Amino acid sequence: MQTQAGDDLIQRIRAHSHADDVVGPAANDLLSELYEGYPVGNLAGLLHSGDDSAVRTATWLLSELGELAAPMMDEIPALLAHPSAQVRFYAVEVVLVNGEARHGPTIAQVINLSTDYDTGVRWRVLGFLAAASTDQLVAGAANLAAGPVKELAEWLIRLDFEEPDPREVLARLEGPDPTARLFAAAAAGRLSEEDTGLLEHAVNAEDEEIRTFAQSWLSGSD
Structure with missing residues (x-):
């Protein structure tokens, strides 16, 4: 466990949080340290720094850590409500990988971000709705x-x-309600293992997040 190296990298990120040429390499090095055993809880120093750039970097790290980010789930509700769209975007990924039934209120936060003003956040939530387990969706819905x-x-x-x-899904996908269209696109994604027709239809959607999601999901890159 490279404690000293990890501590130094966190201090470098905090001291140069707005210098991308410094933060980028430091964040990548810190990610390697985290994979090698540096305590993920030490990211709290960045998450509570009061510096939006440092918070964004820390949330990106959590989104890259997969299940290793699980000990930080208590931090996620605040990140899902963060003013930065990038922070909200990255936080959704942490919930997808680590959300359990006991995290129902946090999952509900993610689902509510389906109405977020930011296209990128809605796109990430759409991916969450398409990929989440049934148990995750049930836990979230119970808290909405x-x-x-x-x-x-x-x-x-x-x-x-x-x-x-399929007609019901298609009706929502072509309907006037943008949130209903998003959920219909998620349904198309969930059903695409058996039939990609609905997802292929969504490729032509006017909504940017739906169109790009459908393209990505069909190509297997989401």
Whole structure:
């Protein structure tokens, strides 16, 4: 465990948080240290630094760590509510990999970001909705306030248990409600192992996040 090296890298990131030419290499080196056993909890120093750039770097590191980020799940709710769209974007990935039933309120936060003003965040949430386990969606939906997003989440869950009607998915995908279109695109992704037709239709969507998601999912790169 390279404790001294990891500590030095964190200090370098904090001291030069707005210098990309310094932070980029330092973050990559710190990621290697984390993989080699440097305690992930030490990222709290960046997450609570009050510096948005340092917080963004730390959240990116968590998103790259996969299951190694699990000990930091208590930090994620604040990151999902962070003013920086990039921080919210990276935080969603941490929940996808590490979210469990006991993290229902945090998963609900992710689902609510389906209405986020930022296209990139909505795109990441769309990927989450398409890839999340049924158990994750159930835990999140149970913690959503009554309203359209909860209804859409429960509809998406039902598709995992009932024979889906492609016409219903298509109607939502072509409908006037942008959030319903996003959930329909997620449904198309979840159903694409058996039939890619709906996802191929989504490639022509006007919504940028839906169009690029469908392209990415079909190519297997999401």
